[in-house]
């Protein structure tokens with residue numbers, strides 16, 4: 001895969017934003033006080049009903065971009081809209097169209113779970129939505145905690161409430177900023193089932209940031225990869241995967257790989273991953289391992305995962321920078 005294949009340049013002439021888009025980031029720059037450029041010309045849009053992933057290493061600018069979208073901070077230049085409403089000029093309308101699940105656990109300790117959802121609905125000017133609140137509580141596995149005080153909940157349960165709070169006003173655009181960081185498997189499954197249902201049945205657009213690339217691969221139709229404040233790749237998940245389509249030979253070994261093989265391998269503890277294009281490449285690789293005295297166990301052939309594409313793209317853009 002070459003850098004040109006996947007790197008989508010942001011300049012000089014980005015396509016005009018689609019007026020039907022759910023979210024538009026148009027040439028967005030953000031410089032923090034002190035001069036740090038957290039976002040540098042971010043330009044993409046998310047369509048209604050789309051499940052969109054925003055990926056990037058720590059510090060890439062994902063949370064900064066979401067803060068601009070949620071109106072919590074202002075872009076230095078550029079424009080952000082939600083369903084056609086400018087997040088600065090038309091803040092109140094834009095904010096009502098968004099359901100933002102923040103990374104941090106913030107909650108009011110004096111309310112019960114249900115009360116907190118009624119309170120949050122009132123904040124968006126929504127009343128008489130008891131049936132929807134019940135559905136959200138049920139969908140997120142919170143029904144039996146509806147009367148519990150927020151203080152009594154475990155961390156995982158509090159996170160479910162944060163998700164519920166973001167959904168009480170039935171927003172057409174749902175924003176999830178690392179919603180599954182440090183949460184257990186059960187909550188992940190409950191969350192993704194419910195969010196996927198809203199996405200499919202109600203046509204909600206979803207913007208997800210996550211470090212769990214297998215989650216993004218399974219859920220997102222399109223993905224943008226951000227690095228140092230720039231979009232370095234933007235494509236459908238299937239195209240990103242197919243551009244890097246390679247087979248991976250995965251095995252375990254206690255032996256040290258000879259330098260020529262080590263240079264091509266990704267080693268995690270005893271697990272080694274090596275790429276091979278086809279059956280002939282696989283045969284050659286196994287032969288080289290044998291000749292190198294490497295004893296392999298638990299051999300399997302896997303397809304390239306989004307994680308490999310991500311590491312490729314991040315690596316290529318680093319090479320581009322140094323060049």
Ligand SMILES: Nc1ncnc2c1ncn2[C@@H]1O[C@H](COP(=O)(O)OP(=O)(O)OP(=O)(O)O)[C@@H](O)[C@H]1O
Pocket residue numbers: 032033034036038056057058059060061062063064065
């Ligand atoms: N208020 C601030 N003032 C100065 N720099 C900031 C501020 N907030 C964020 N940054 C910097 O901007 C860059 C982008 O941060 P941001 O939190 O958006 O990254 P991220 O992609 O969400 O990272 P993570 O995956 O770790 O959450 C980082 O280098 C961060 O240190």
